[in-house]
Amino acid sequence: MKQETRGVPLSGPYLGEREEELVLEVMRSGQLSLGPMIDRFEEAFAEHLGVPYAAAVSSGTAGLHLLCVSAGVEPGDEVITSPYSFAASANCFIYEGGVPVFADIDARTLNMDPDAVRAAVTPRTKAIVAVDIYGYPCELDELRAIADEHGLAFIQDSCEALGALYKGAPLGTHGPSSVFAFYPNKQMTTGEGGIVTTHSEDEWRRLRSLRNQGRGDSGGWLEHVRLGYNYRLSDVGAAIGLGQVEKLDEILPRRARVAQVYNELLRDVEGVQLPAADDADHVRSWFVYVVALRDNATRERVISTFEREGIGFNRYLPSIHLQPYMRERYGFREGLCPVSEDLSSRTLALPFFTAIERDQQERVVEVLAGAL
Ligand SMILES: *Cc1c(COP(=O)(O)O)cnc(C)c1O
16 A cells, blocks of 8 residues: 555656547547548647658657668668667667667767767768657757768657757757657657658658558559558557647646756755756757666665665666677677766666656655665
């Protein structure tokens, strides 16, 4: 009983009657896939963000994969990405035979350090997959300049950064094609799903064909003009997504206020490094609230206490290059990206979701401070 009243979950979606109403509309229409709800969702999303084109897909990973296909990544091509990210940031080009090259991160922002990216470029480099980790915008202009200088494709994994601002404008609007993800722990959800934003009508048409088994715009159901995939988002997912887009102006500020409360509660707790603060060029969209503790032993001690008290947590994020399949396939070892490895050993995600209550946050901080 104590656990039930005092425990705090790690995350949870923020859904209401509007989503139920839209899902019901789809169910009653009988068009559960490739129906009008997909177009409504894409249009509403694109308009909300201020991008010309958006193509909904079955997951963020699927969207990233399609951008790698669209960029022409081929076997043996090197692709530079961040080691301090979710595995999909690298898997998306490995599917095409791309070879991962990890550029170490900045200890403050946890995003790729442009100097490390520059040093990682070789004649075999084909693309850069930049990540806006934990919703904090990457060094977009500097990274894009490196890509332009070397003729590289530039893909932005903004899966955690819906609504984040870089130099005053939302990610997705600056030009590079970007992917946003809608798993239930993200800022908004479609159950499973993602969306690719692009500024090119040609690329948008290609993405819509690729996600739909390579079917053409005008051909029939059984004509396939290219090698495609089944990466479609269902209309049920799109209905949930449309309801979520309609309340983004409520969701995003609420999440920012939740983060503000943690910032205040944790300010005077010694040994807790808070997420990087916004500045004129970078305004975070809050996906998770991740703190850095003194060392791995301290983190594991806190985790034992959280487990005992029913407080949700996760070890966000392990370094991708040290995952078992990465060590096996490429022989990556400790020491490749020391900044990422150090932070992976001591960063911790605290319970964070749109509807979390202040007293739940106070409980989390009380338990954390007690464990420290
Ligand atoms: C969530 C996420 C993705 C995509 O995840 P899916 O579960 O495939 O939707 C990709 N990259 C990052 C950094 C993410 O956080």
